[in-house]
Amino acid sequence: MIKIAIYGKGGIGKSTVTSNLAAAFARLGKKVIQIGCDPKADSTINLLNGDPVMPVMNYLREYDKEPEQISDIAKEGFGGILCIETGGPTPGLGCAGRGIITTFSLLEDLKLFETYQPDVVLYDVLGDVVCGGFAAPIRENYADHVLIVTSGEKMALYAANNINSAVQNFADRAYAKVFGLVMNRRSVEKEEEKVRAFAEANGLEIVADIPRSNDIIHWEDQGKTIVEGAPELPVSQQFLALAQKFLQEEK
Amino acid sequence: MKQTARIISIYASDTAGVCSMLYELGGMTIVHDASGCNSTYSTHDEPRWYQHDSMIYISALTETDAILGNDARLVDDIVRAAEEMKPRFLALCGSPMPMMIGTDFDALATELEQKTGLPVFGLHTNGMNSYLNGASQALCAYLKRFCIEVPKEKKSVNIIGATPLDFSLNGSVGSIRSWLKDNGYQVVSCMAMGSSPEEISRAGKASVNLVISSCGLAAAEYLKKRFGAPWVSGVPYGKSFSAQLLNALELAEKTGICQSPHAARTGTKKVAVVGESVTASSFAAALETDCGLSVRVLCPQALQPSILADCDSLIDCEDSMAAAFAEADVVFADPLFEPVCPRGTIFIRHPHEAFSGRCFSGEIRNFVCRELKREMFSL
Numbered sequence: 001m002i003k004i005a006i007y008g009k010g011g012i013g014k015s016t017v018t019s020n021l022a023a024a025f026a027r028l029g030k031k032v033i034q035i036g037c038d039p040k041a042d043s044t045i046n047l048l049n050g051d052p053v054m055p056v057m058n059y060l061r062e063y064d065k066e067p068e069q070i071s072d073i074a075k076e077g078f079g080g081i082l083c084i085e086t087g088g089p090t091p092g093l094g095c096a097g098r099g100i101i102t103t104f105s106l107l108e109d110l111k112l113f114e115t116y117q118p119d120v121v122l123y124d125v126l127g128d129v130v131c132g133g134f135a136a137p138i139r140e141n142y143a144d145h146v147l148i149v150t151s152g153e154k155m156a157l158y159a160a161n162n163i164n165s166a167v168q169n170f171a172d173r174a175y176a177k178v179f180g181l182v183m184n185r186r187s188v189e190k191e192e193e194k195v196r197a198f199a200e201a202n203g204l205e206i207v208a209d210i211p212r213s214n215d216i217i218h219w220e221d222q223g224k225t226i227v228e229g230a231p232e233l234p235v236s237q238q239f240l241a242l243a244q245k246f247l248q249e250e251k
Numbered sequence: 252m253k254q255t256a257r258i259i260s261i262y263a264s265d266t267a268g269v270c271s272m273l274y275e276l277g278g279m280t281i282v283h284d285a286s287g288c289n290s291t292y293s294t295h296d297e298p299r300w301y302q303h304d305s306m307i308y309i310s311a312l313t314e315t316d317a318i319l320g321n322d323a324r325l326v327d328d329i330v331r332a333a334e335e336m337k338p339r340f341l342a343l344c345g346s347p348m349p350m351m352i353g354t355d356f357d358a359l360a361t362e363l364e365q366k367t368g369l370p371v372f373g374l375h376t377n378g379m380n381s382y383l384n385g386a387s388q389a390l391c392a393y394l395k396r397f398c399i400e401v402p403k404e405k406k407s408v409n410i411i412g413a414t415p416l417d418f419s420l421n422g423s424v425g426s427i428r429s430w431l432k433d434n435g436y437q438v439v440s441c442m443a444m445g446s447s448p449e450e451i452s453r454a455g456k457a458s459v460n461l462v463i464s465s466c467g468l469a470a471a472e473y474l475k476k477r478f479g480a481p482w483v484s485g486v487p488y489g490k491s492f493s494a495q496l497l498n499a500l501e502l503a504e505k506t507g508i509c510q511s512p513h514a515a516r517t518g519t520k521k522v523a524v525v526g527e528s529v530t531a532s533s534f535a536a537a538l539e540t541d542c543g544l545s546v547r548v549l550c551p552q553a554l555q556p557s558i559l560a561d562c563d564s565l566i567d568c569e570d571s572m573a574a575a576f577a578e579a580d581v582v583f584a585d586p587l588f589e590p591v592c593p594r595g596t597i598f599i600r601h602p603h604e605a606f607s608g609r610c611f612s613g614e615i616r617n618f619v620c621r622e623l624k625r626e627m628f629s630l
C-alpha cells in the first residue's frame with residue numbers, strides 16, 4: 001500500500017494536486033482512498049462531480065454519535081476513489097487538530113483499510129504542520145511519504161521549508177519521509193530557478209512540475225479533475241507520471 | 252444520559268489498569284499526566300503500594316508543555332529517571348490531556364528506546380477507558396517483548412489476568428495457584444501477581460492457559476497464536492464450578508479448543524451479579540451449581556462479550572443498571588451500586604476493588620474452591 005501525505009502553504013493547490021494524483025492512480029487501475037484533513041472539507045469535491053461527501057465532524061455534530069459504517073462518512077468518486085473528509089469544528093471554536101486525530105481513530109475502529117484494501121491512500125493536509133493533530137497523517141502506520149507542494153513564491157517556499165524541517169525533526173520517530181517537491185507553477189519570475197535552489201539546498205527532488213493551466217480551472221468548474229476530464233493533456237500527463245513514479249518506487 | 256454516572260462511582264481507568272498489571276515486573280510505568288494524580292493510580296487503586304516497591308513515574312505535564320508540545324522535556328526527564336532507577340523496561344501511557352493534544356506514545360517509545368537502550372512500549376490509554384483495556388494492552392505489550400522460546404510441558408499452566416483490581420489481596424490468587432497444584436498442574440507463571448519476570452518470560456512452556464479476568468484474554472490469544480496453547484476462562488469459585496473448570500482445562504489441553512464453562516448458564520433476571528465478565532460469570536456459575544440459584548451477569552465493562560452467557564447483559568449506564576436491578580429479587584454488587592438498587596430488591600454486598608478502591612477491600616471474600624451456601628449470603 002502506498003500512503004502519501006500532501007502538505008504545502010495554504011492556497012498553493014494541495015487539493016488540486018492530491019485529487020489529480022488520486023485520479024491518476026485510479027486511471028492506472030489502482031484502488032484509491034483520499035482523506036481530506038482540512039476543516040474546509042473541500043479536498044475531494046472535484047472527484048465527486050461537485051457533490052460533496054458528509055465530513056466526519058459534520059456527522060458527529062448532526063447525529064451526536066459516531067458513524068457506525070464507512071458509508072456514513074465516505075462516498076465513491078471518479079474511478080472508484082473512496083472520498084473522506086475530516087471537516088472541522090464550529091468555526092472559531094473547538095480544535096481542528098483534535099478532529100483529525102479523532103477521525104483517524106474512527107477510521108481505524110471502522111477497519112477502513114482492512115475492509116476497503118486500498119492500493120493507495122492520499123492524505124490532503126491543511127497548510128502546515130501546526131500541531132500534533134496536523135502531524136497525525138505522517139505518523140507510523142499512516143503516510144510513508146510526504147509530498148510538499150510549492151511554487152516559486154517566497155511564502156510558499158518558506159512554508160515548504162517549515163514542513164521539511166518538521167518532518168526532519170521527527171527523524172527518530174519512524175515517521176514518513178519527504179518523497180519530493182511538487183512544483184505547482186504560478187508564473188513567478190525565475191520560478192524554476194528558485195524552487196530548484198530550495199530543493200538542492202535541502203537535498204530534495206522535484207518529482208513533478210505542474211505548469212500553470214487554465215484547463216485545470218476549466219475542469220474544476222465542472223466538478224472534475226483534469227486527469228478525469230482530459231487525460232491526454234500535458235498537465236494530466238505530469239500527474240500520471242508522478243503516480244507511475246510512486247508505483248515504480250513501490251516495486 | 253448515556254454513559255453518565257450521577258449517583259454511582261466509576262471503574263478504575265485504563266491507566267490504573269496499566270500500572271496494576273505491570274506493578275511487579277520491574278519496569279518503570281510512566282504516566283504522562285499532571286502532577287497530583289499519582290495517588291489515584293498508585294495508592295487508591297493499588298493495595299500493593301504499601302508492601303512492594305514499584306516504579307510509577309508521573310510526568311507532571313503542565314499547561315505550557317501541552318501548548319508547546321514539549322515532548323523534549325518528557326523524553327529528557329525519562330532518560331534521567333531511567334539512568335537513576337535502572338528499570339528493566341519503560342511503559343508509557345497517557346491521560347486525557349495528552350489525548351487531546353495527540354501525543355504519539357508509539358513514536359516516543361521508539362525515540363526513548365534509542366536513547367536509553369531499554370525495551371520501551373507506548374500504550375494507548377487516555378484515562379477514559381476501562382482498567383481492563385489498559386491492563387490488557389500492558390500485558391500483551393510485555394509478553395510480546397519478553398517471552399522466549401521454550402519447550403512445552405504437559406499439564407503446565409499460566410494464570411493470566413491477575414491484578415488486585417479484580418482479586419484484591421485476599422488470598423484468592425494464591426488459592427487458584429494451590430488449586431491448580433493440588434490437581435496436578437505445574438504453574439509456570441501468574442500474570443501478573445506473585446511471579447518473577449523470568450517465570451513470565453517462560454510462559455510458552457504452558458500446555459494450557461487459565462484466564463481469570465477478561466484483561467487476560469488478549470494475552471491468552473497472543474500466547475495461543477505464538478505457542479499453540481489453548482485457553483480456558485474462569486475462576487474456580489465454589490465447589491461444583493471449580494470441578495467443571497478443571498474438566499474444561501483437561502478438555503482444552505486434550506483438544507486444543509478454548510473453553511468458557513462459566514458461559515454455560517441459563518440464568519433468569521431474578522438473581523443478578525454485577526462485575527467483570529470472567530469473575531462475575533464464574534461467581535454466577537458457582538451460585539448456580541452450589542446453591543441452585545439461576546443467575547445472570549450484568550456486566551458494565553466487557554472486552555470480549557462472546558464469553559458471556561446468552562442470559563447476561565452488557566450495561567454501561569447507571570439508569571439501565573437501575574432498571575435491571577428493578578427486575579431482580581436479589582442483586583450481588585459492589586456496595587457503591589446500592590444507591591441505585593430499588594427497595595424490595597435484596598442487595599448483597601459484593602465489593603470489587605476496581606470499582607470502590609480500598610473502601611470495602613476488607614469485605615472482599617475468597618470464594619476459590621469454597622462451597623457456596625445460601626446462608627453465607629443470608630438467602
